Amino acid sequence: MLASGRHQDIFVDSVYTTMAVCVAVIGKDNSPLYIGGIGNDTSTDNELSRQWLVHTALDALEERLTTTNNNTSGSNSNTTRTDMRDLYLGLLYSTDTHKIYGYVTNTRIKLVLVTSSTSPSGSNIRDAEVRTALRRLHALYADAICNPFHLPGDQITSQKFDKQVKNLMLNNV
Amino acid sequence: MATQPSDYTEFPPEIILKPLALIGLSGLDAVNNAVHKEIWDAFSNNRRPDRASVRFKLLNNTFEFPVVKPKRNSYEWYIPKGILKKNWIQKRVALIPAVIVIFYDMEWNDPQWNEKIIECASKVQSIRAAVEGHATRVAVVVLQNGQSPPPSEYMLGAERAQALCAACEIQSKSLFVLPHSDHLMGYIIRLENAFYDIAQNYYHHETKNIKQHRDHLNKTTHQYLFVRHQFKLGYLNELKQDLSTAHKHYMHAYTNLLETRIVDTNMHEVRTVAGYINYKLCKLLFALNLPRDAIAQLKSHIERYRSRVGSTELLFEHYAWIARQYSAFGELFDEAIRAGLPAIQSQHPGFYYQHAAQFTVKRRQAMRSVCSEALQYPPSPDPLEGIVEFYGQRPWRPGRLSADPHDPQKEQAAVLALQYNERMFNHSLMIIGFLGCAISQFKTFHSPRMRKQLVVEMANEYFYSADYGKALTLLTHMLWDYRKEKWWFLASHVLNRALQCAYLSAKIQDYIQLSVEALSNYIQVPNKDKDRIYRNIISVLNLNIPAPEPDLPVSSHSRALEAWQVAIEKEPFTIAVDMSNISSFLEVKPKFRQQKYRMDQLVEVEIYVRLIYETVLESVQAYITVSSPTETIEIPITEDGNNLISLVGKKVKRFLCQFKPNPKDNNSDLHIKNVSFVLDSDKKRKIIMNFKIGENKSDSAIHPELLHFILSPKTDYEFDCIVPLPVTTITSRECKLSIAISNACPALQGEWFPTTFTITNNETSPLYDVKIALSLLSSPDNPNPESVTELSLKEGQPQAQPIKIVVGNLGHLSTHACTFYLKTNRTVTTTVQMKVSYYIDLPEISKLECVKDFTTKITVIKPFEVSTNFVAMNFKPITKCFVEDPFIVTPQIKILSPWDLLILNTELELVDCFKHLDDDKETSCINNLVVAEKNVASDAMCIQAKYKPKDNPTRVGLYNITWKRRSNTDGHCVMSSTALSGVPIDVCPIAIKVNYPEVVELQTSVSLKCTLFGQSNTPIRLSLTVEGTDAYMFSGYKKLSVTIPPKDKLELCYNIHPLVVGNTTPPRLKATVIGDSSIQEVVKEMFDKIFPQNIFVMPKYNK
CATH class of the missing domain: 2.60.40.1230 (Gamma-adaptin ear (GAE) domain)
Structure with a gap:
């Protein structure tokens, strides 16, 4: 089965108010820490295409990171500029059916947000909304790993985090 | 680069071919005439891109030009039967030259000039007759030997050229002379450009002709002609190399085509033509360096035609068409990149090949849903036989325009034929081809993960086409990467598919390795059925055929079974699985109990083994491999003295290995290299699971201090917290020797300083072969002590360091004293090392070598x-x-x-x-x-x-x-x-000696005699004055000039008479050099120095 061939039919039941269909937290060694998707369909195929999508987004993310690094160190290595570096990387790439946005924390934790270009709420999303959502996700992530029982580098299994992220995806609050 | 797979959707070669102006060359006999051949080769060979965009065709006498169709005056009753004729482009590129060039050998001063000119004119006439009706231009090239004619004949040439033009009825600018001597290539290129100009002119003329038709057309009946004419205009402009005008006309053609009414019968034709025009548009946009516009054109093209599906019975044709649109675009994009277009990670040909693959998958899905009944090709007559005049038309109903099928039966047979062909088509091969193209592109454009995904998809296609070996190879490579990045879900997907492949191809090694990994906690298996996998491993171990993997195609079962029957009782009998790179159901942490062991201690290794999978592994052989610089040993892991251990699921077991260190490994490191578990059956086969223990593989993921927060079962020995310790150092055993040192510190610089030391044996048993080595140790404030310091056992005789002293045997509590001497020229603290080595027999180890270092510090000072x-x-x-x-x-x-x-x-x-x-x-x-x-x-x-x-x-x-x-x-x-x-x-040129008494009595005259010695080779003249004082009276010359002879002396005598007592200054002579003033200063200094400053004058006592 070709995964992307099914991109139209995954996340079918994403509600119209949904802003994102999938959110992922990826560690600094590029291992997935959390992948959450909207939709009742928890079938393997659905999960698989979601993971492929997020995993391949890492290519664009890494490319973006290396180029920004080169820019800052190359031309004017202004320290304030590096400090104030925008963590939000913007649209990484888009397929026929999805748009993928990226965000990198200072500790190289990567946050990925996927919107559906087929649903009206997903396709009309503004950049600022995605930025806000990813900042909120960053905050949620920070809260989650503050848990002393969480091991850095382990997958995030917190139910509270999962619920909050799902809310974030649904309501766009 | 992988080549594009082909099928019926492939573009005809004339569409892909770059249009070049066609120029016919006549009158060249390239076979028999060497000069002609040379000329033809110069025209046709080595056509580099910088040469004119023309194509040459050698016309022989029998060449026939296409018949000109009668010119139509009115389009009133004309209904076109299709959009683009298949033969039109072919005619332009191969059959109708824009220019025909007639080559003719002739010298201006040819004796048979009149015959020649007539022959040439008749040749021109015959060509004219052959191209009758076409507007093809005619040009004449006169071939001459190139020797310049005598000046008297210059005029002759001009006259005869004119005559020739007149005879051939050509304009003078269509007549060329080609001297075939030197610089042939230069002439050829100039001729070529001239022909190209004429050709452009011709194509321009042709476009005008077509434009004239336009007024006669109306939109209701001639919509096809609007497309056709614009396409022709586009193509002619391309031949003319006017790319932007060509693009304009193709664009008109494209929009006109969009306006045609589309029904099921012409669907295929419209989209076929649309595909060709779109291809032309994109190609031109890339050539005009407008890649963004090309991409936008393709996107809107796909968008427009995506919904124009056509009849559902032939749905697969729609997807096949879309796939081809993408792949053709990918190829154009790729060509443009090779010509210098920069591309980026988010926009490169790979995406288009990927889309082509995806739509080929859809094509297969459509085939599966609509072609299931097409089991047989329809009986003859073959509906697909027949020649069609137009692109994209159906052979069974050529030129039919009405929407309703005129012969339902024939139509049905044709659909069946197409469906049957589609069923027979190897989709996987095509998908693999597209994926191959995409993979190489994604690799080029820094998208390793995208590439991996495509490789997995490619492996799936190999799986579908039953090429399990290839699929397995691809999958095992990809598995490594997903495992490394810990994308376990994806790794599971890949592993399960790989396991299916390994099963179907009965590859025991891979099958076992993948099965072992499948039992890992991280890997998800279908139906969560790990028991099945475990049973399969045990089956293979017992030389039984394992149960098939789930979700396998039914058709493959019997073949797999056959393969297993052959393989199961054959090699490999020993299956080694490298466990260090895979996650599995067994976890091992070996640990030396101490970071250092003394030679007389037993080395202890603790091995913690956790069996994650819920089972009991009985009678497992296990051993660890420990290496040292001298040897590598295998130590069996035992349980209650038994060589076979048992492991219980979800439990951690601790094993202890003990061994004596090798005396040769003194002061070296021991490494745990490997821990191996052997699953054995009574049969021949066994599985060895090797855990290679890395050197510096400090797993950063382990944070022991944080792990204490984690709830861990008590029986677990807190497995997660255990940090493996694979290295230990063997040190010498502690020596029970003591030393007493006696010397008279500090030592003095330069002396032979004796030191006596006494060694006492405090060991419980006698020592033998005791040796002492004396050497100097360097320290930061005393580097290279051996360069300034000498050691010796004998005073005054330096010896080479280190000084070896052989003591021999030393009984229990006995002593040995020794004295050494040290001489140093450096006033710092010197450190002397006394290294005592000996052998001892201990109850545990006999002949154990022991070494003990003593040092003493000796301070050295200056005497x-x-x-x-x-x-x-x-x-x-x-x-x-x-x-x-x-x-x-x-x-x-x-x-x-x-x-x-x-x-x-x-x-x-x-x-x-x-x-x-x-x-x-x-x-x-x-x-x-x-x-x-x-x-x-x-x-x-x-x-x-x-x-x-x-x-x-x-x-x-x-x-x-x-x-x-x-x-x-x-x-x-x-x-x-x-x-x-x-x-x-x-140096002073004179020396002075003054004789005077140290002590004189008051009022007593004494003589003061002054002798002046000449030291130099020249006489020296001095003017002397006496500086008198109040304390003395004196007699003698007060002022006089003297000459001191060279190497001789002069005496002056004075009498002085002291007047006061005490320390007095006697009268002094002062000298001034007459002449050489350079010596004045020294002479004055000398006089000051020599003459007495004081003389003590004693009072005179009257007795």
Whole structure:
């Protein structure tokens, strides 16, 4: 089965108010820490295409990171500029059916947000909304790993985090 | 680069071909005539891109031009039967030249000129007749041998050329002369460009013709013609190399096509033509360096036609068409990149190949849903047979325009034929081809993960096409990457598919390895059925055929079973699985209990084994491999003395291995290299699971301090918290030796300083083969001590370091004493190492070598310090001396040694320019002198300078002091040398000697005799005055001039008469040099120095 061939039919039941269909937290060694998707369909195929999508987004993310690094160190290595570096990387790439946005924390934790270009709420999303959502996700992530029982580098299994992220995806609050 | 797979959707070659103006060459006999062949080769070979965009065609006499269709005056009753005729482009590119060039051999001064001109004209005429109706241009090239004609014939050439033009009815600019001598290539290129100009003119003319038709057309019946004409205009402009105009016309053609009414019957034709026009558009946009516009064109093209599906029975054709649109675009994009277009990670040909693959998958899905009943090709007549005149038309109903099928039966048979063909089509091969193209692109454009995903998809296609071996190879490579990045879900997906492949191809090694990994906690297996996988492993171990993997195609079962029946009882019988790179159901952490072991200790390795999978593994053999620099040993892991261990699921077991260290491995590291578990059956087969233990693989993911928060079962030995320790150091055993050192520290610089050390054996048993090695240790403040320090066992005889002392055997509690001497010239602390090595027999280990290092520190100080002064003969300090003028050196020896010293003798070794005043060396004033700390011994020696050297001497000489400790009565003497600082030497042309009494009585006349010696080779004239004082009366010349003869002397005598008592200054002579004023200064200095400053005058007592 070709995964992307099914991109139209995954996340079918994403509600119209949904802003994102999938959110992922990826560690600094590029291992997935959390992948959450909207939709009742928890079938393997659905999960698989979601993971492929997020995993391949890492290519664009890494490319973006290396180029920004080169820019800052190359031309004017202004320290304030590096400090104030925008963590939000913007649209990484888009397929026929999805748009993928990226965000990198200072500790190289990567946050990925996927919107559906087929649903009206997903396709009309503004950049600022995605930025806000990813900042909120960053905050949620920070809260989650503050848990002393969480091991850095382990997958995030917190139910509270999962619920909050799902809310974030649904309501766009 | 992978080549594109082909099928019926592939573009015809004439669409893909780059249009080039066609130029026919006639009259060249390239076979028989060498000159003609050369000319033809120059035209046709090595056509580099910088040459004119033309194509040459050699026309022979039998060449036939296409018949011209009768010109249509009215389109009123004309209904076009299709959009684009298949043969139109072919005619433009191969059959109708824009220019025909007639080559003719002729010299202007040819004797048979008249016959020649007639023959040439008739040739031109026959060509004209052949192209009748076409607007093809005609040009003539006269081939000449190129030898320049005599000047008288210049005019002849011009005249005859004109005559030729007239005879052939051509314009003079269509006549060319080609001399075939030198520089042929240059002429050819100029001719070529001229032909190209004519061709452009021709194509321009043709476009005008087509444009004229336009007024006759109406939109209702001639919509097809709007498309056709615009396409032709586009193509002709392309031939003319006017790319932007060509693009404009193609765009018109494209929009006109969009306006046609589409029904099921013309669907295929419209989209086929649309695909061709779109291809042309994109190609031109890339050529015009507008890649963004090309991408936008493709996107809108796909968007427009995506919904125009056509009949559902032939749905697969729709997807096949879309796939081809994408792949063709990918190819154009790729070509553009190779021509220099930059591309980026988010926009490169790979995406289009990927889309092509995706739509080919859809095509297959559509085939599966609509072609299931097409089991047989329809009986003859073959509906697909027949020639169609137009692109995209159906052979069974060519040129039909009405929407309803005119012959339903024929239509049905045709659909069945197409469906049957589609069923037979190898979709996987096509998908693999597209994926191959995409993979190489994604690799080029820094998208390793995208590439991986596509490789997995490719492997799936191989799986579908039953090429399990290839699929397995691809998957196992990809599995590695997903595992490394810990994308376990994706890794599981890949692993399960790989396991299916391994099963279907009955590859035991891969099958076992993948199965072992599938039992890992991280891997998800279908139906969560790990028991099945475990049973399969055990089956293979027992030479039984494992159960098939789930979700396998039914058709593959029997073949797999056959393969297994062959494979199961064959090699490989020993299956080694490298566990260190995979996650599995067994986890191992080996650990040396200590970071260091002494040689007499047993080395202990703790091995913690956790079996994650819920089962019991009975009778497992296990061993660890430990390596040292000298050897690698395997140590079995035992449980209650039994070589077979058992492991229980979800439990952690601890095993302890003990072994004695090898005496040869003293002071080296032991590494745990490997932990292996052998699953064995009574049959021949066994599975060895090797855990290679990395060197510096400090797993950063383990944070023992954080792990304490994690709830872990008590029986687990807190497995997660255990940090493996795979390295330990073997050190020598602790020696029970003691040492006592006696010496009289501090040592003095330069002396042979004795030290006695005594070793006592405190071991419980006797030692044998005891050896001691003495050496100096360097320290930060005393680097390279061996360069300045000597060691010896005998006083006064230096020995090479280290000094080896063979002691032999040493009984229990017995001692061995030894004395060594140290002599050093550096006043720092010197460290001496005494390395004692010996063998001992212990109850555990016999003949154990033991080593013990002792060190002692010896402070070295200077015995004394020497300073020196220079004084004149009257003991006045001086800062310089004069040649032949004696003075006194007074060295002072300040004693620093805490020990009393005996100074035996001193001696001043002078440098060349000084000499002792006394010829025979008298003994020093300090000899056999005993001195104590802080004493100062003063010495004095009278010397004088022999001559003035070039440079002032830096030192007067070496002052050698021979001394020894006072306590050391019979030992060696030490001679210490000190350099005495130098004194500047000056030359005075005269020497003066004054004889006068030190003490005189009041009122008593004494004589003061002054002798002046001439030192130089010239006489010196002086003006002398006497400077009298109040304390004396004197008699003699007060003022006089004297001449001092060279190498001779002059005496002056005065009588002086003291008037007062006490210290008095007698009258002094002052000299002024007459003549040479350069020596004035020294002479004055000399007089000042020599004349007495004071004479003591005693009162006169009357008795």
